[in-house]
Structure formats: C-alpha cells, structure tokens
Amino acid sequence: NTDMLQMREGLGIIRRNLVNVIDAIAKFAAENRDLPCLGFTHYQPAQLTTVGKRACLWTSDFIRDLEDVEYRLENLQFRGVKVTTGTQASYLALFDGSAEKVKQLDVMVAGKMGFAEGKIAPVTGQTYSRKVDASIAQVLAGIGASVHKFCNDIRLLANLKEMEEPFGKSQVGSSAMAYKRNPMRCERATAIARFLMDVSTSPLHTAAEQWFERTLDDSANKRLAMAECFLAADAILRIVLNVSSGLVVYPATIAARVAGELPFMATENILMAAVKAGGSRQYLHEKIRQHSQASAQRVKTEGLDNDLISRLQADDAFANLDYEKLLDPSTFTGLATIQVDDFIAGCVEPIRQKYADLIGKADSELSV
Known part of the structure; x- marks a missing residue:
C-alpha cells in the first residue's frame, strides 16, 4: 500500500513536469510558427516545414505521455487490507466471521489513504500485482523515448547551426577544444533516457517471475528498478524544460540552408509557370533536367553554390518568370x-487550462 502512495505521488510530480514541458515547447512553436525551414526525411533534405511545426511534433509526443500518466493515475488501485495471501482470513476471524465488516474496513482504510471505494483492487495475492509496476515503468519509458527524440533533434540542429540549447556565459563547451559548444544538456538527457528505457524492462521480468501468491525475488529488484525509473524520468524532464525554455534559433542560417535546396524543390512550380506562359511541357521538362544535373554536379564535385536559378534565368525558355514569387519559401510550407x-x-490550451495551477511550478535549474 505504501508503494501505491509513493507511486501516486511520483506520477503527480511527473505530470507536473510534463505539463510545464508541453507549455514551454508550445510557446516556442507559437513564436516560430511561420519560420520556414528545411524538412528532413531519412536525414536528407525534403519539403519545407516551419520551425514551429517541427516543435509541435515534439509537443505532441509529450502530450501522449501526459495522457498515459493521467490514465495510470486515474486507474491506480489501492491494495487494501488483504493480509498474507489476499484472502482476508485474519480480518474475518477478527470480526467473528462478518464479511461485511471486513469489506467495510477495506473501504475505510483505502479512504484514509485517498482512494475511493471503486479504486480498491478486488483481488490480490500477498502483494498488489507486479503488473502495476510494469505498466507504470512502461509509461515512464515512453517519456524516455520522447525526450531522446527531442534531444537528438536538437543535437542534429546544433550541428547544422540552425538551433541550439541555451549556453551559459562561462560554460565550457569542450574540455579539449575551447571553441566548441557541445550540446551537453541534450547529451546528458539522451544518456539518462537510454538508461530509463533499458531499466523499465526489469519490472516486466519481475511480474513474470512471481510464483502463485508471491515470491520474494521481486523485492530487491523492484526497489531498485522502480525508484530509478521515477528518478530518471524526473531528471530528463527537468533537463528538457531547461532546454526548451531557452532554445536559440538562427534564422539566417536556416534561410541559407533553405536557399541552397529550394531551387530544386521549386522546379515543379517553375515548370508549371513556364508552361502557362506558352512553353511545351516536354521541352521545358528536359531543359530543367539538364540544368538541374549540371547544377548538382557543380555543388557536389566543386563545392560551389547551387546556381540552378541563375541558369534558368539565363535560358530564354524561363527568362520572363516571376522568380521572387516562385521562390518565396512561405509558399512551400503548405x-x-x-x-x-x-x-x-485544440491540444495545448486545454492542458494549460486544466493544469493552470501547475504551470511555472516545475524546477528546471541545472548545474552545467
């Protein structure tokens, strides 16, 4: 029963942290809602998105985690007074065979601990089912996956110099190379997240290993695994809150990367505009193919800028098009x-309203 109280309190702390992470990343998304950036699939340049839209993907994962935590809190059951093998035989003897009094005692004790009558486990062995631990551990592992994905994205964007985690004025980015600004916070979070995802499998083994009404080989393992799961989830959410509250964006670098890829992405629009101007689609398609391959070869083998647009502008077949309009990045973000x-x-504001008393109450201070 004490374990249930501790896990209920622990899930409450995790819920508070998640609410604040969702709020922080959503604020970042709103601030950058219309900033075009290069999308990536397979870590290769793809259609444009916006910095804010990408942040919504991160937020959406954390909302799913919050929903899982809420479900576990709402469905957490108190073990109650069931005695050694769960039959309540000792209490039945104590109350001279009165089953009603035994049931009433179960409800009274649960109520004192903050569990309503419908939130008492109907049957147990000597302990509550260790499937409860396993289920909660998997929820915490899901948070680990969300954190790992978010932090890995920030690490990759830092390498591209498009975005980076906050960096302290006197922070040392690398002990070996003074010029570097390693993403230390996100690296720390991914390391702990991997540990969390790994240790979360242990409660499953413990649940599977139980013999009949209970065996004691669960005890030492449980006290390590469940505590570490909660501590790790709390730590990585605090790191994410710290990072997401101070993300730094470099619009000029983002725009330069978009400009380097946009000419290729714009060829379909350029082709349609040239056809509307009276050109032959088959002829124009072949011209674009030739110019595109020549420009790509220049970029790959000579390390020079993408000159596809200047090539098209110099070609009489495409000379009179409105390239400023055709190459406006905002028209490519759908x-x-x-x-x-x-x-x-639709998704964030209801959470902000529901948990208004929790926003701003999570600790995100880190020592870096």
Whole structure:
C-alpha cells in the first residue's frame, strides 16, 4: 500500500513536469510558427516545414505521455487490507466471521489513504500485482523515448547551426577544444533516457517471475528498478524544460540552408509557370533536367553554390518568370502555420487550462 502512495505521488510530480514541458515547447512553436525551414526525411533534405511545426511534433509526443500518466493515475488501485495471501482470513476471524465488516474496513482504510471505494483492487495475492509496476515503468519509458527524440533533434540542429540549447556565459563547451559548444544538456538527457528505457524492462521480468501468491525475488529488484525509473524520468524532464525554455534559433542560417535546396524543390512550380506562359511541357521538362544535373554536379564535385536559378534565368525558355514569387519559401510550407495554430488551440490550451495551477511550478535549474 505504501508503494501505491509513493507511486501516486511520483506520477503527480511527473505530470507536473510534463505539463510545464508541453507549455514551454508550445510557446516556442507559437513564436516560430511561420519560420520556414528545411524538412528532413531519412536525414536528407525534403519539403519545407516551419520551425514551429517541427516543435509541435515534439509537443505532441509529450502530450501522449501526459495522457498515459493521467490514465495510470486515474486507474491506480489501492491494495487494501488483504493480509498474507489476499484472502482476508485474519480480518474475518477478527470480526467473528462478518464479511461485511471486513469489506467495510477495506473501504475505510483505502479512504484514509485517498482512494475511493471503486479504486480498491478486488483481488490480490500477498502483494498488489507486479503488473502495476510494469505498466507504470512502461509509461515512464515512453517519456524516455520522447525526450531522446527531442534531444537528438536538437543535437542534429546544433550541428547544422540552425538551433541550439541555451549556453551559459562561462560554460565550457569542450574540455579539449575551447571553441566548441557541445550540446551537453541534450547529451546528458539522451544518456539518462537510454538508461530509463533499458531499466523499465526489469519490472516486466519481475511480474513474470512471481510464483502463485508471491515470491520474494521481486523485492530487491523492484526497489531498485522502480525508484530509478521515477528518478530518471524526473531528471530528463527537468533537463528538457531547461532546454526548451531557452532554445536559440538562427534564422539566417536556416534561410541559407533553405536557399541552397529550394531551387530544386521549386522546379515543379517553375515548370508549371513556364508552361502557362506558352512553353511545351516536354521541352521545358528536359531543359530543367539538364540544368538541374549540371547544377548538382557543380555543388557536389566543386563545392560551389547551387546556381540552378541563375541558369534558368539565363535560358530564354524561363527568362520572363516571376522568380521572387516562385521562390518565396512561405509558399512551400503548405498548412504548417495553420497546423501550429490549430494544434496549440485544440491540444495545448486545454492542458494549460486544466493544469493552470501547475504551470511555472516545475524546477528546471541545472548545474552545467
């Protein structure tokens, strides 16, 4: 029963941390809702998105984690007074065979501990089912996966110099190379997240290993695994809150990377515009193919800038097009900006309203 109280309190702390992480990343998403950036699939350049839309993907994962935590809190059952093998035989003897009094005692004790009558385990062995531990551990491991994905993305973006975690004024980025600014916070979080995902499998083995009403080989393992799961989840959420509250964006670098890839992405629009101007689609398609391959070869083998647009502008078949309009990055992001607005209004705001008393109450101070 004490374990149930501790886990209920622990899940409450995790819920508070998640709410604050969701709020912080959503604020970042709103601030950058319409900033076009290069999308990546397979870590290769893909269609444009926006910095804010990408942040919504991170936020969405943490919302799923919050929903899982809420489910576990809402369905957590108190073991109650069931005695050694769960039959309540000792209490039945104490109350001279009155089953009603035994049941009443179960409800009274649960109520004193803050569990309603419908939140008492109907049957148990000597302990509550260790499947409870396993289920909670998997929820915490899910948080580990979300944190790992978020922090890995920030680490990759830092390498691209598009975005980075906050960096202290006197912080040492590398003990060997003074010029470096290693993503130390995110590296720390991914390391702990991997540990969390690994240790979360142990409660499953403990649940599987139980013999009949109970065997004691669960005890030492449980006291290590469940405590470490909660401590690790709390630590990585605090790191994410610290990072997401101080993310630094470099729009000029983002724009330069977009400009380097956009000419290739814009060829379909350029082709359609040239056809509308009276050109032959088959002829124009072949011209674009030739110019694109020549430009790509220049980029790959000579390390020079992408000159596809200047090549097209110099070609009479494409000379009179409105390239400023055709190459406006905002026209390549689809509904990304609207999706950010809709997501925040429909998914984040209800959380902010529901947990208004928790926002701003999580500790994100780190020693770096």
